[in-house]
Amino acid sequence: MTIEKTNIKDLVLITPTVFEDSRGYFFEAYNQAQFHEHGMSYQFIQDNQSFSKRGVIRGLHLQINPFAQAKLVRVLEGEILDVAVDLRKNSSTYGQHFSVILSAANKKQLMVPHGFAHGFSVLSETASVLYKVDQLYHKESERGIRYDDPTLAIDWQVSPDEVIVSQKDLVLPSFEDIDWEF
Incomplete structure (x- = not known):
């Protein structure tokens, strides 16, 4: 297993060591x-x-303290663009985002720590995404930022005519309007 630091402190990319033979493959996911x-x-x-099917964008989602969630994200089938936004106001990378293609083929994982908003877009026809969390869902602590926020300017790698977003995600505030912190 290779654990790589990204340009954002505490956000890491994990690539498993894959053992392949005529039967298939094996790797430690965690x-x-x-x-x-x-x-x-x-x-x-x-x-x-x-x-999800192609064009779906889920996010940007998070939970605030004391119910903030860390997530270990991987793809079981298909391909996504995974995105994490640093919302830690005391961080030198506050407001910056990191994106990476996670797929069943590359088997990479993104470890998203507390203090980040997270989302993904589906680049393949369909995708199954699995993520571990260290805190249970807490509805009252749920927050988010609009996927198309102009300040963040995230390139989701999906054409505008393909984008599918839930009604719930369409009414999320912009980055400039958030009033919570970690």
């Missing part, structure tokens, strides 16, 4: 000891899975 060796001591308590 190894708590290796995470701890790299300073990541999350206690994951729930796995969530979603299935």
